[in-house]
Amino acid sequence: MGGVIALVAVGLALAVPIAVLISFGISSGGSSSASGNQSAYLMRITWFTLMQAGLSTLLSVLIAIPLARALARRPHFAGREWLISLFALPLGLPPLVAALGLIEIWGRSGLANQGLALFGVQTPFSIYGLSGILLAHVFFNMPLATRLILPALQRLPGEYWKTAANLGLGGFTLFRLIEWPTMRRSVAGAAGLVFMLCATSFTLVLVLGGGPAATTLEVAIYQALRFDFDPNRVVLLSGIQIALTLAIMAGLKLISAPTDPGSTKGGGTMRPDVRGGWATLPDALLIGLGALFVAGPMAAVVFAGLAADLPRLLGDPLFWRATATSFGIGAAAALLAILIAGLMVRARHSAGDPPTRRSLAILSTFSGAAGSLTLLVPPVVLGAGWFLMLGGGAGQLAAPLAAIITVNALMALPFVMRVLEPAYQTAMARNGRLSLSLGITGFNRLRHIDLPAILMPLTTGFAFALALSLGDLGAIALFGSDRIITLPWLLYQKLGSYRTDDAAGLALLLGIATMGLILMADRLGNPSKEERR
Amino acid sequence: MRKTSLFSAALVAAFPFIVQPAIGADRELTIYTYDSFVAEWGPGPKIEAAFEANCECDLKWVGVADGVALLNRLKLEGEKAKAGIVLGLDTNLVAEAKATGLFDAHGLDTAAISVPGGFADDTFIPYDYGHFAVIYDSQSIETPPASLKDLVEGDADQKIVIQDPRTSTPGLGLLLWVKSVYGDEAAAAWEKLSGRVLTVTPGWSEAYGLFTSGEAPMVLSYTTSPAYHMVVEDTDRYRAAEFSEGHYLQIEVAGLLSNAPDKELAREFLAFMMTPGFQNEIPTNNWMWPAAATSTDLPEAFATLVNPEKTLLFSPEEVAGNRAAWIDEWLGAMSR
Numbered sequence: 042m043g044g045v046i047a048l049v050a051v052g053l054a055l056a057v058p059i060a061v062l063i064s065f066g067i068s069s070g071g072s073s074s075a076s077g078n079q080s081a082y083l084m085r086i087t088w089f090t091l092m093q094a095g096l097s098t099l100l101s102v103l104i105a106i107p108l109a110r111a112l113a114r115r116p117h118f119a120g121r122e123w124l125i126s127l128f129a130l131p132l133g134l135p136p137l138v139a140a141l142g143l144i145e146i147w148g149r150s151g152l153a154n155q156g157l158a159l160f161g162v163q164t165p166f167s168i169y170g171l172s173g174i175l176l177a178h179v180f181f182n183m184p185l186a187t188r189l190i191l192p193a194l195q196r197l198p199g200e201y202w203k204t205a206a207n208l209g210l211g212g213f214t215l216f217r218l219i220e221w222p223t224m225r226r227s228v229a230g231a232a233g234l235v236f237m238l239c240a241t242s243f244t245l246v247l248v249l250g251g252g253p254a255a256t257t258l259e260v261a262i263y264q265a266l267r268f269d270f271d272p273n274r275v276v277l278l279s280g281i282q283i284a285l286t287l288a289i290m291a292g293l294k295l296i297s298a299p300t301d302p303g304s305t306k307g308g309g310t311m312r313p314d315v316r317g318g319w320a321t322l323p324d325a326l327l328i329g330l331g332a333l334f335v336a337g338p339m340a341a342v343v344f345a346g347l348a349a350d351l352p353r354l355l356g357d358p359l360f361w362r363a364t365a366t367s368f369g370i371g372a373a374a375a376l377l378a379i380l381i382a383g384l385m386v387r388a389r390h391s392a393g394d395p396p397t398r399r400s401l402a403i404l405s406t407f408s409g410a411a412g413s414l415t416l417l418v419p420p421v422v423l424g425a426g427w428f429l430m431l432g433g434g435a436g437q438l439a440a441p442l443a444a445i446i447t448v449n450a451l452m453a454l455p456f457v458m459r460v461l462e463p464a465y466q467t468a469m470a471r472n473g474r475l476s477l478s479l480g481i482t483g484f485n486r487l488r489h490i491d492l493p494a495i496l497m498p499l500t501t502g503f504a505f506a507l508a509l510s511l512g513d514l515g516a517i518a519l520f521g522s523d524r525i526i527t528l529p530w531l532l533y534q535k536l537g538s539y540r541t542d543d544a545a546g547l548a549l550l551l552g553i554a555t556m557g558l559i560l561m562a563d564r565l566g567n568p569s570k571e572e573r574r
Numbered sequence: 575m576r577k578t579s580l581f582s583a584a585l586v587a588a589f590p591f592i593v594q595p596a597i598g599a600d601r602e603l604t605i606y607t608y609d610s611f612v613a614e615w616g617p618g619p620k621i622e623a624a625f626e627a628n629c630e631c632d633l634k635w636v637g638v639a640d641g642v643a644l645l646n647r648l649k650l651e652g653e654k655a656k657a658g659i660v661l662g663l664d665t666n667l668v669a670e671a672k673a674t675g676l677f678d679a680h681g682l683d684t685a686a687i688s689v690p691g692g693f694a695d696d697t698f699i700p701y702d703y704g705h706f707a708v709i710y711d712s713q714s715i716e717t718p719p720a721s722l723k724d725l726v727e728g729d730a731d732q733k734i735v736i737q738d739p740r741t742s743t744p745g746l747g748l749l750l751w752v753k754s755v756y757g758d759e760a761a762a763a764w765e766k767l768s769g770r771v772l773t774v775t776p777g778w779s780e781a782y783g784l785f786t787s788g789e790a791p792m793v794l795s796y797t798t799s800p801a802y803h804m805v806v807e808d809t810d811r812y813r814a815a816e817f818s819e820g821h822y823l824q825i826e827v828a829g830l831l832s833n834a835p836d837k838e839l840a841r842e843f844l845a846f847m848m849t850p851g852f853q854n855e856i857p858t859n860n861w862m863w864p865a866a867a868t869s870t871d872l873p874e875a876f877a878t879l880v881n882p883e884k885t886l887l888f889s890p891e892e893v894a895g896n897r898a899a900w901i902d903e904w905l906g907a908m909s910r
Contacts, residue, residue, distance in 0.1 A: 065650075082905070141783055149733070149772070150788045164731075169773045247738065247776040248784075252768060254909045260776075264740040267642055269898075270649050345787075359614055428650055536779035537640075538610040539802045539861070541786050 044388015058426020066272030097178035105186035113194035128184035133508030133555035145341030173249030346549020374449035375506035412458035453506030468494035504562030601631035617859035658840035661828035669894035698827035705821035733772035751822035764907035804875035820884030
């Protein structure tokens with residue numbers, strides 16, 4: 042039942058703003074006139090959107106898989122938890138901040154080119170264009186994919202490894218028979234998520250794309266709303282974006298399907314393919330390079346921030362107001378996202394696999410799709426729709442706040458679903474029969490058995506959602522959020538009036554706050570507690 | 575049930591930090607403007623103090639992202655807009671703003687206003703202006719381009735960052751600049767220039783950020799940009815290149831909404847806008863040229879700025895009628 046409510050809530054939150062926008066478009070008599078030139082343009086940008094998203098996804102996932110394996114093979118090295126927390130950080134940075142960090146490393150006058158200059162390479166390589174877009178997307182999404190794939194590997198039951206060791210399996214056979222079947226669902230989920238994120242990417246594509254040849258549907262949507270103010274065209278373009286992306290994901294089976302984790306005693310990971318000495322070298326190299334790739338631009342953000350007058354920024358009441366507002370919105374959005382995701386995951390699970398009744402099958406499918414759909418509706422469309430619904434934003438506070446929280450929660454939903462679902466399936470499969478035989482049901486079961494088992498994914502999901510919300514400029518901000526000032530809003534305000542140093546300082550503080558939260562969430566859900574039980 | 579309690583908890587958490595509107599006098603004026611105008615360091619707060627000193631009223635600002643967002647907000651709100659004045663549109667948006675039918679003639683004497691090219695309108699009053707210019711980093715460029723032709727045909731290794739005319743006003747400014755100099759040859763000029771363009775950013779902030787971080791030695795901005803660096807950062811490293819064909823002009827205007835709750839007060843503010851009380855705050859807070867007399871001298875830095883001999887400007891109607899076609903032309907040329 043809760044699943045139905047959650048689903049209806051998500052459906053309404055998405056559909057109502059769009060419906061309002063459509064009715065507004067009809068009543069204002071706007072007409073979409075797609076001339077021949079326009080439709081050729083549309084074809085071109087649609088192709089570019091899907092092409093860059095496909096390539097970005099492929100690269101991100103292909104790097105994430107070996108990296109996640111290496112991290113799973115080496116569960117105890119100094120700084121491992123820090124590294125995994127760091128991997129959630131790119132999500133929480135406003136794209137522009139991350140882009141500037143990337144440019145400090147890979148740009149024309151970046152570190153990489155300066156290094157080459159030392160070796161006598163005269164002409165700097167330029168990242169602007171498709172290569173820049175791919176680089177930025179891999180930087181944003183490879184760490185995310187790694188984090189999504191890793192838990193599946195860490196949940197592998199000890200018996201598997203014992204059996205594998207007895208059979209003398211190693212290397213690729215191990216991957217094929219044990220790791221891949223376990224990872225498959227997480228990889229598909231991660232790939233689907235990354236594909237959507239890249240297909241709807243806006244700032245990164247425009248800043249690093251080099252010119253209008255790199256135009257995505259999201260840019261066209263933004264332009265149609267901002268400059269042409271043509272709600273009908275906005276809805277049409279959004280429809281194309283949603284339908285195509287979903288079709289491709291369904292075609293590639295990236296909308297995840299459940300698997301059976303089997304019953305197990307859980308616990309220890311005595312992997313037969315883990316040896317010390319020289320054998321650690323490839324793993325160490327891989328992890329080191331991955332860490333460097335993610336940490337480099339972050340370090341650039343830190344250094345740029347240190348040049349700012351931090352004491353003055355910290356002494357500014359406006360900064361604290363923005364921080365409090367950002368955190369309030371972020372925490373509320375994260376809780377809401379977890380609540381909805383939890384209800385939907387439960388509904389999908391109780392629908393059974395394969396679903397026992399037709400209505401349940403439909404519910405299950407829709408929940409799966411809803412966990413994806415929310416990312417494909419451009420925030421600017423949601424923002425405009427909500428703004429219309431609220432009858433403008435002047436003088437109101439609660440309504441725009443609620444709208445921002447809802448939009449942020451919707452944006453975080455796919456992330457939380459992907460973290461929560463596999464873990465929930467595993468926990469249920471392991472504890473379901475046990476609880477039944479002990480007669481533990483309802484709230485007691487939730488409190489004593491299920492909740493501890495999914496505490497880690499819950500906190501991870503919360504951290505993701507919060508980070509995402511903290512870095513979000515807020516769709517509704519485009520039309521004025523009279524007295525709601527968030528950190529990214531303040532940051533853009535500073536950037537928009539020459540105060541680059543202040544903006545860099547704010548980016549650093551935002552980064553520190555996000556990192557702190559993620560670390561805390563990761564510690565709270567520390568799996569070592571699980572192992573002690 | 576649980577959801578609502580979460581919501582209210584979040585609202586309560588965020589509430590104490592959100593400034594409550596002042597309980598002021600019984601007369602109220604709300605002004606829609608762009609975000610950087612009302613920032614703490616912008617002219618908004620100082621102008622508010624100056625106006626409230628004599629008006630027995632409460633002035634409220636509502637800031638949105640930029641001039642284009644301002645117009646969009648109006649279109650979305652329509653008759654429901656609770657503001658008296660919209661301040662921050664530019665001449666490229668004036669025709670569209672009038673087409674909404676939401677504005678009234680101001681009915682004021684605008685003799686105090688003086689802008690290059692003498693733009694005058696019965697609905698919108700200019701309050702400041704600035705010319706677009708290529709700003710260059712004097713530490714990496716010794717001989718800046720002396721004309722738009724130089725810029726178009728110059729060394730492709732010396733890059734410039736520009737803004738996208740589809741999403742930003744300065745980007746549209748450069749498009750109109752090239753169009754007014756090259757006319758029918760604009761597409762060919764853009765094709766040549768595209769070799770020098772490092773990247774095309776969605777807005778001014780991204781482009782200027784790339785420029786100051788040393789990614790490109792040139793950026794499209796305003797003739798007044800160097801003044802900020804001279805006055806606030808005490809450096810003359812960043813300079814504007816003077817172009818012999820002339821510079822395209824951006825004039826920022828304000829207008830009176832026909833649904834203004836208190837039209838009398840709104841007109842009072844428009845009149846105040848043309849006096850030193852308002853204009854004094856423009857140069858060093860908004861970094862533009864004042865459109866009327868100030869009572870204080872401009873900072874010395876302003877005397878050193880490029881002051882174009884020739885001003886280029888299309889009428890609002892020309893822009894409104896051709897924008898879509900010109901952007902298509904730009905897209906075609908830049909995508910080749």
